[in-house]
Amino acid sequence: MDRTKILLGENELPRQWYNVLADLPFPPAPYLHPVTFEPITPQDLAPLFPQELIKQEVSQDRFVDIPDELLDIYSLWRPTPLYRARRWERALGTPARIYYKWEGVSPPGSHKPNTAVAQAYYNKKEGINRLSTETGAGQWGSALAFACNIFNMECKVYMVNVSYRQKPYRRILMETWGATVVPSPSKDTNYGRALLAENPDASGSLGIAISEAVEDAAQRDDTKYSLGSVLNHVLMHQTVVGLEAKRQLEMAGDYPDVLVGCVGGGSNFGGFFLPFVPDKLSGKAESLRIVCVEPEACPTLTGGLYAFDWGDTAKTGPIARMHTLGHGFVPPPIHAGGLRYHGMAPIICALYDRGLVEAIALAQTKVFEAAVSFARAEGFVVAPETAHAVKAVMDEALSCKESGEAKVIAFNSSGHGHFDLGAYESFLSNELEDYRYPTEQIRASLEELPRIDQ
Numbered sequence: 536m537d538r539t540k541i542l543l544g545e546n547e548l549p550r551q552w553y554n555v556l557a558d559l560p561f562p563p564a565p566y567l568h569p570v571t572f573e574p575i576t577p578q579d580l581a582p583l584f585p586q587e588l589i590k591q592e593v594s595q596d597r598f599v600d601i602p603d604e605l606l607d608i609y610s611l612w613r614p615t616p617l618y619r620a621r622r623w624e625r626a627l628g629t630p631a632r633i634y635y636k637w638e639g640v641s642p643p644g645s646h647k648p649n650t651a652v653a654q655a656y657y658n659k660k661e662g663i664n665r666l667s668t669e670t671g672a673g674q675w676g677s678a679l680a681f682a683c684n685i686f687n688m689e690c691k692v693y694m695v696n697v698s699y700r701q702k703p704y705r706r707i708l709m710e711t712w713g714a715t716v717v718p719s720p721s722k723d724t725n726y727g728r729a730l731l732a733e734n735p736d737a738s739g740s741l742g743i744a745i746s747e748a749v750e751d752a753a754q755r756d757d758t759k760y761s762l763g764s765v766l767n768h769v770l771m772h773q774t775v776v777g778l779e780a781k782r783q784l785e786m787a788g789d790y791p792d793v794l795v796g797c798v799g800g801g802s803n804f805g806g807f808f809l810p811f812v813p814d815k816l817s818g819k820a821e822s823l824r825i826v827c828v829e830p831e832a833c834p835t836l837t838g839g840l841y842a843f844d845w846g847d848t849a850k851t852g853p854i855a856r857m858h859t860l861g862h863g864f865v866p867p868p869i870h871a872g873g874l875r876y877h878g879m880a881p882i883i884c885a886l887y888d889r890g891l892v893e894a895i896a897l898a899q900t901k902v903f904e905a906a907v908s909f910a911r912a913e914g915f916v917v918a919p920e921t922a923h924a925v926k927a928v929m930d931e932a933l934s935c936k937e938s939g940e941a942k943v944i945a946f947n948s949s950g951h952g953h954f955d956l957g958a959y960e961s962f963l964s965n966e967l968e969d970y971r972y973p974t975e976q977i978r979a980s981l982e983e984l985p986r987i988d989q
């Protein structure tokens with residue numbers, strides 16, 4: 536009988552992260568200073584990040600050791616299982632072999648603690664006792680709250696106002712782990728107060744919440760800032776996912792034809808597929824397809840511009856060259872599927888620009904339809920973000936059914952959806968609407984990019 540679950544022992548946890556920067560023949564452009572537009576220096580970043588993470592951000596070492604103390608924490612939920620979706624394959628009637636890596640087993644329920652615990656660890660080691668951050672739906676905030684609690688650090692979370700009001704359970708989870716959570720825009724920063732003066736009911740955005748968290752860290756000596764996606768070091772921490780998955784696929788006797796993942800800032804899918812990139816670059820797996828899936832409501836790769844832009848709305852954080860919808864982008868409140876950041880990891884953008892990875896944008900009703908099909912076959916109710924990957928895999932599997940090809944499709948199942956049942960309820964009661972972000976609005980938002988020669 537084919538195996539359903541491919542497991543690694545605790546002693547098989549990867550002991551090093553993989554750093555793709557060592558292998559990329561086309562490095563991403565350097566970050567620029569938000570005001571001078573000059574390449575950013577380690578001193579510029581020092582108020583925001585500890586030295587070790589600044590070092591990791593630009594490291595050219597192919598592998599970076601994972602400290603023993605972190606391995607011990609990882610072992611609480613890692614290695615995570617790789618499943619063969621046999622029941623879903625049967626339900627779809629596909630000859631394809633579908634595998635999914637299940638990151639929903641961590642205490643906060645997603646891949647995010649893989650980097651949250653690493654970031655808290657390096658900050659703590661350099662004497663920092665308080666971290667500030669932003670969160671949208673609450674996944675990242677809860678991962679960092681969990682991590683800060685382990686290291687006995689304070690955690691201040693600026694939570695996008697619309698989610699703060701609509702999603703109380705993630706906030707309660709953060710508070711259970713001891714974090715302080717405020718709706719963003721908040722009264723706690725100059726930027727937040729200025730926005731509230733203009734509009735007391737502002738729904739907020741990730742870009743605004745990042746600006747508040749950056750201001751918080753920049754103004755206090757005891758505090759640094761923590762970002763849950765996008766940056767090189769974040770993607771590197773997440774490679775534990777792909778390193779494990781690669782071994783588990785080997786144990787199953789398969790090598791993937793297609794890798795699929797959802798992309799918001801690019802960390803879960805980057806962590807999953809980056810360890811396969813050397814195979815593609817060296818020609819060992821030239822035909823391997825890597826498919827990034829994003830929502831039509833926030834089409835960063837498929838609808839944005841590859842340009843220098845600020846990472847946050849107040850233009851106080853570093854500028855990166857990335858696919859962007861503009862730092863002023865505010866996603867539509869009716870969009871239930873997450874993945875709302877205006878930019879994208881520079882590493883993923885560079886790969887996309889060179890045609891090494893593909894991208895597609897999907898409508899949310901089809902995405903939830905696929906998630907329900909998956910839940911009814913496999914049992915797991917995935918996060919709305921993850922559901923984007925599920926829908927793309929379903930389409931691949933159904934086209935295999937038509938062509939008769941037995942492709943190996945593997946995706947990163949980045950988290951569970953137990954706190955997102957409101958979105959499932961909207962779908963099940965036919966209240967979910969599709970929303971494609973209007974091209975004119977994207978164009979207007981892109982007018983505001985910094986004037987830098989590209």
Ligand SMILES: *Cc1c(COP(=O)(O)O)cnc(C)c1O
Binds near residue numbers: 765799804921950951
């Ligand atoms: C945050 C999140 C994502 C999107 O973030 P990336 O950095 O693009 O991975 C995807 N899935 C889940 C479950 C998340 O919590």
